[in-house]
Amino acid sequence: MRVTVTVNDQDYIRDVEPRLLLVHLLRDELGLTGTHWGCDTSNCGACTVWLDRVPVKSCTVLAVMASGSSVRTVEGLERRGGELDQLQVSFALCHGLQCGFCTPGMLMTARWLLDRLPDPSDVEIREAISGQTCRCTGYENIVRSIRHAAESERAAG
Amino acid sequence: MTAALTPGTSGRRPDPFAGHASPMGHGNMVRKEDARFLRGRGRFVDDIRLPGMLHGAVLRSPYAHARILSIDTGGAESHPKVRAVITGADLERRGMAWIPTLSHDVAAVLATDKVRYQGQEVAFVVAEDRYAARDALSLIEVEYEPLEPVIDAHRALAPDAPVIRDEIPGRTDNHIFDWEAGDAAATEAAFAAAEHVSSCEMLYPRVHPAPLETCGIVADLDPVSGRLVVYATAQAPHAHRALYSGIIGIPENRIRIISPDIGGGFGNKVAIYPGYLCAVIATSITGAPVKWTEDRSENLMSTSFARDFHMRGEIAATRDGRIQGLRVQVLADHGAFNGTSQPSKFPAGFFHIFTGSYSVPAAHCTVRGVYTNKAPGGVAYACSFRITEASYLVERLVDVLAFDLGLDAAEVRRRNLLRPEQFPYRCATGWEYDSGDYPRAFELALEMAGYDELRREQARGRRTRAETGEGTVMGIGLSFFTEAVGAGPRKDMDIGGFGMADAAELRVHPTGSAELRLSCMSQGQGHETTFAQIVSEELGISPDDIEVIEGDTDRTPFGLGTYGSRSTPVSGAAAVMAARKVRERARLVAAAMLEVSADDLVWDKGRFHVRGDRAAGVGIGEIALAAHSGLELPEGVEGQLDATCVYNPPNLTFPFGAYLCVVDVDPGTGQVTVRRFVAVDDCGVRINPAIVEGQVHGGLADGIGMALMEVMAFDTDGNHLGASFMDYLLPTSMECPSWELGKTVTPSPHHPIGAKGIGESATVGSPAAVVNAVLDAIGVRHADMPLTPAHVWSAIQGRPLRTDLAIG
Amino acid sequence: MQVPAHFEYQRATSVEDAIALLERYGPESRIVAGGHSLIPMMKLRLAQPELLVDINGLADLGGISLAGDVLRIGAMVRHAELLASVTAGTHFPLLHDAERVIADPVVRNRGTVGGSVCQADPSEDLSAAFTALRATAVIEGSAGVRRVPMREFFHGPYQTAVGPAEVLVELQIPLSNSATLAGSSSAYLKVDRRAGDWAVAAAAAVLRIDRDSVVTEVGIGLTAVGARQFAAVEAEDFLRGRQLTGEHIAEAGDIAAQHCSPVADQRGPVDYKRHLAGELARRALHAAAARADLAIIGRL
Structure with missing residues (x-):
């Protein structure tokens, strides 16, 4: 079945089985392995990407359902020219990652949060990432990183 | 972090990896590995795609205990995309149906005679894509004759219990081993003379490390060279190479194990699993690379679980709470094969450090291991070889003692904590604790938490609730743990016959940059950064100029890998000693350069200068260049600066800490909210404090998870009741409070830079604090983990439930 | 990773089109909306539809x-x-x-x-x-x-x-x-083992009271405790027409607990779930009442 999808501003056309999961389209067909998966039941959120500007768990979306849509993954966070998104900078500065497996999904949700809510409280940050499991950080430095990014972006105007 | 990186910088965002923020040596710095992870450019096993790669899938048993009557693979083999189907019979022909474990047992790779737990491997399908491989599983027909399973460990030794391992000639029961430590007679005497004895039965339930990345492999056997390359989620690549070689018969020089980035390990990725071996066999059969990646259910059902210790603890004390003796009996559920990954002379791991942080004159434990119809394993999940169980036991027992005697739990700990002058301290079961100042850490935790005010608040709350009958109840839980990590001295400790020494190779390039090659393997601990800082501190080379290489047996020296918090204690020490060898060689070269005696040179971090003349000196970069140049060196001095060290630790390191948890419990629903968690850790010298704190954060979340929600229970048929993340609950950002960390620093006297391991401290120390807090809140003497709302409510009603069995 | 079995996929262009597709393909066809219940079931192969009709574009x-x-x-x-x-x-x-x-x-x-x-x-x-x-x-x-x-x-x-x-x-x-009407509001309370988990039990309460605090309309819903049609009808019948007092709310909770039929699972045993049905019904009624009219809180 023909899938036409825009990923990180690049258009792709692929013929796939209807049952192909979006996460596998990204990873196996398009080679975008920055998006991970950690469960089969849409609990862990490692596979979180943007579908039409909204974070979704790509292990529970069929690739064919995304046809005609735009997808943004962690590979699309960097600006052209390699400038990092403020969240990427803040995660590095605040030690917001350890094994790095949950990080892409966390970054995508955090970017969405800050785009809608530039000054989130810690509770709002925690709620936003509550569908995404991290086994390394105890969430503390992820929350700090997101708060740091919010402060930096506000200060930069 | 420099000012340039603080919020509010205008213009183009600074690149945090540019290096200008890195310290020369120890201290906080941005992690080097983050540059790739933050861009989605980490390389994990499932990211690897080789040309012509095939995909494997495992058919697993739906039964906990059943005889296999027949397996028909015809349907699967006729699937157009299937390239091979492997069964136990195929492995039997190769002599590989059963393989030795690390605990003096054998384990099935693919079941032949019987299946012995739900989820056990029965067949392996290799297909052109992963979807087809999955499809083909349903085309294999297996005829089973269900047998009665042994699920409750307490039933395993009943005379009428079915014999799980009846393939072993002469075996008539499910008993694996009996093991003991300590002095039984002295302990008996202490109990006989004691003013008070408290006892308690407690279960540390079966849990799972559940790293976010599941286990996986890509196996690639080159049919021409006969060389096997394995990309795997392996915490111990060199041990894996040796084991593969022994099992498959390919010599080690023709096996290369590559551990790429690992998405969390926590002990889950130490063992060699049947899926790995099947992939290796499959590449040899098909001539193509074969990938196999577990799904989450496979991970939870079949790979290394942790704990499952049924413990009965007794504590003898004076009436004012001074401990006189400890006695423990353990029933250890090891599952269907004894496959614990631990030093071979310690069948119950390091559990016999159960006297914890206290001055205990007499102690004795017995541990009895039994088979059940559950997955094998037991040693994993940041347990430091079962110190989790030991620490939980003693910290719970101390609270039970306080409860029974009507004493304050902090005061009882104060009366029994080891005093600084007792170190080095040899405990009643033989461990020699290297260093510690326990009262200092304990009082700091109480002070940070405001312990006395919390107790007053609790008293006020209890009065209010007694009057109104409404509201939540608050509880305060304490835990003081002692860890023993960095295994270990070769004469005492080996894994599968390999002594637990690890090597470091340090190469200093002509221009003064360096590469450090290590046998350990990061799974998120930040080795690329920490180990660069270790060498930087010793040689004065910027950590940005030091490349840390690990996870590739072709490029690194032999060693046993990363688990049991051993990287810094063992490999870290090896790196220091290698760097110091480099420094001593550099001294000789510098002496030749400056034409002075080596004894007249003074080291000043990165530079040798002549005593009394700071201006007359050479930096490490210049020395490196000279060492590679035509400079004439003194007799006996080799050129270049490279050095190797194999570090055999003289003892373990003994990190410790004082934890305090504050919870609010809703007695009407049983719901627990963790309000605060104060953690004071002492891991000796901290190389990168931010990384140390991050390790602690993660372990504290583990404690919330195990204390409040994580468990793998089984129903009477042996069905796994925690086989997905819908049922095996991990803590989220909502259950974790903002951790409040403190520290003391008591260097290890025997580690070359005074560092101790930290990777597992918080996982070991935190569960007891949470449980103690919940039980303190509800005024119940004991209830088992996990304290889910149902278990808390049932405990309040005086009807505690077994947490390891199905709730009926 | 677990993956679904084969199926065909069609995007419906209208509700009529969706119905026509379902009729054409028969009972082995299923509608997929967000997919967060169906796709996990398909991965586990507990559901194996032959056709998915996607209604996301409608x-x-x-x-x-x-x-x-x-x-x-x-x-x-x-x-x-x-x-x-x-x-x-x-x-x-x-x-x-x-x-x-x-x-x-x-x-x-x-x-x-x-x-x-x-x-x-x-x-x-x-x-x-x-x-x-x-x-x-x-x-x-x-x-x-x-x-x-x-x-x-x-x-x-x-x-x-x-x-x-x-x-x-x-x-x-x-x-x-509607809560915009005087004396009317609603609340939903849930006990779960962890954020994001399915309910151990939960209760919904919808209340309308008149000026004399008499309950003129009430709806009580119960989640995960085996209440028929998710409703605590007997408790509703008890409360309707009665003064909204703490005692009556407590009794309504007891009635709700008596009439539900929870089953034991890893979220809890039957007695606990039954207790929660009553406790949460009570709390939800109190919360709804508090929202409906802050003035009546003192009387409860």
Whole structure:
């Protein structure tokens, strides 16, 4: 079945089985392995990407359902020219990652949060990432990183 | 972090990896590995795609205990995309149906005679894509004759219990081993003379490390060279190479194990699993690379679980709470094969450090291991070889003692904590604790938490609730743990016959940059950064100029890998000693350069200068260049600066800490909210404090998870009741409070830079604090983990439930 | 990773088209909306439809709006949309209470109201919420449109009034219990083992009281405790026409507990779930009452 999808501003056309999961389209067909998966039941959120500007768990979306849509993954966070998104900078500065497996999904949700809510409280940050499991950080430095990014972006105007 | 990186910088965002923020040596710095992870450019096993790669899938048993009557693979083999189907019979022909474990047992790779737990491997399908491989599983027909399973460990030794391992000639029961430590007679005497004895039965339930990345492999056997390359989620690549070689018969020089980035390990990725071996066999059969990646259910059902210790603890004390003796009996559920990954002379791991942080004159434990119809394993999940169980036991027992005697739990700990002058301290079961100042850490935790005010608040709350009958109840839980990590001295400790020494190779390039090659393997601990800082501190080379290489047996020296918090204690020490060898060689070269005696040179971090003349000196970069140049060196001095060290630790390191948890419990629903968690850790010298704190954060979340929600229970048929993340609950950002960390620093006297391991401290120390807090809140003497709302409510009603069995 | 078995896939261009596809392919065809119940079941191969009819593109099924004397919620409304809807929250605060505890924010971005209700999982939160609100399901098939009260909608676990070739179009909630009316409000309370987990038990309460604090209308919904149609009808009958007092609320809770039929699982034993049914019904009624009229709190 023909899938036409825009990923990180690049258009792709692929013929796939209807049952192909979006996460596998990204990873196996398009080679975008920055998006991970950690469960089969849409609990862990490692596979979180943007579908039409909204974070979704790509292990529970069929690739064919995304046809005609735009997808943004962690590979699309960097600006052209390699400038990092403020969240990427803040995660590095605040030690917001350890094994790095949950990080892409966390970054995508955090970017969405800050785009809608530039000054989130810690509770709002925690709620936003509550569908995404991290086994390394105890969430503390992820929350700090997101708060740091919010402060930096506000200060930069 | 420099000012340039603080919020509010205008213009183009600074690149945090540019290096200008890195310290020369120890201290906080941005992690080097983050540059790739933050861009989605980490390389994990499932990211690897080789040309012509095939995909494997495992058919697993739906039964906990059943005889296999027949397996028909015809349907699967006729699937157009299937390239091979492997069964136990195929492995039997190769002599590989059963393989030795690390605990003096054998384990099935693919079941032949019987299946012995739900989820056990029965067949392996290799297909052109992963979807087809999955499809083909349903085309294999297996005829089973269900047998009665042994699920409750307490039933395993009943005379009428079915014999799980009846393939072993002469075996008539499910008993694996009996093991003991300590002095039984002295302990008996202490109990006989004691003013008070408290006892308690407690279960540390079966849990799972559940790293976010599941286990996986890509196996690639080159049919021409006969060389096997394995990309795997392996915490111990060199041990894996040796084991593969022994099992498959390919010599080690023709096996290369590559551990790429690992998405969390926590002990889950130490063992060699049947899926790995099947992939290796499959590449040899098909001539193509074969990938196999577990799904989450496979991970939870079949790979290394942790704990499952049924413990009965007794504590003898004076009436004012001074401990006189400890006695423990353990029933250890090891599952269907004894496959614990631990030093071979310690069948119950390091559990016999159960006297914890206290001055205990007499102690004795017995541990009895039994088979059940559950997955094998037991040693994993940041347990430091079962110190989790030991620490939980003693910290719970101390609270039970306080409860029974009507004493304050902090005061009882104060009366029994080891005093600084007792170190080095040899405990009643033989461990020699290297260093510690326990009262200092304990009082700091109480002070940070405001312990006395919390107790007053609790008293006020209890009065209010007694009057109104409404509201939540608050509880305060304490835990003081002692860890023993960095295994270990070769004469005492080996894994599968390999002594637990690890090597470091340090190469200093002509221009003064360096590469450090290590046998350990990061799974998120930040080795690329920490180990660069270790060498930087010793040689004065910027950590940005030091490349840390690990996870590739072709490029690194032999060693046993990363688990049991051993990287810094063992490999870290090896790196220091290698760097110091480099420094001593550099001294000789510098002496030749400056034409002075080596004894007249003074080291000043990165530079040798002549005593009394700071201006007359050479930096490490210049020395490196000279060492590679035509400079004439003194007799006996080799050129270049490279050095190797194999570090055999003289003892373990003994990190410790004082934890305090504050919870609010809703007695009407049983719901627990963790309000605060104060953690004071002492891991000796901290190389990168931010990384140390991050390790602690993660372990504290583990404690919330195990204390409040994580468990793998089984129903009477042996069905796994925690086989997905819908049922095996991990803590989220909502259950974790903002951790409040403190520290003391008591260097290890025997580690070359005074560092101790930290990777597992918080996982070991935190569960007891949470449980103690919940039980303190509800005024119940004991209830088992996990304290889910149902278990808390049932405990309040005086009807505690077994947490390891199905709730009926 | 677990993956679904083969199936065919069609995007419906209209509700009529969806119905036609379902009729053509028969009972082995299924509608997929957000997919967050169905796709995991397909991965486990507990569901193996031969055709999926994707209704994500059907604008007719979207939107939250006031229409006459009802609030209509389109079947394709995502959970996040309902949670963000000021209109829905103003009239029926319990919808926001419930949405806040359904799965997690990322799942709520994709999962739909209609999908949740049609899944009819005994632990699903919106079923009890809509039951308490006495909503009506609007169902369309080739024979036309049917209106089914929520209290007749559920035919058992995972079974609903929606036929194999029918589509749930929207849910309509009568505004007679709108919290904008004096003396009226609602609340939803849930006990779970962890954020994002399915309910151990939950209760929805909708209340309307007159100036004398007499209950003129009441809806009590119960989640995950085996209440028939997710409703505590006996407790509602008890409260209706009585003064809203602490004693009466307590008794209503007891009645709700007596009449439910929980089953034991790893979330809890029967006695605990029964206790929760009563406790949460009581608390939800108190919360609704407090929202309805702060002045009456003193009397409870």
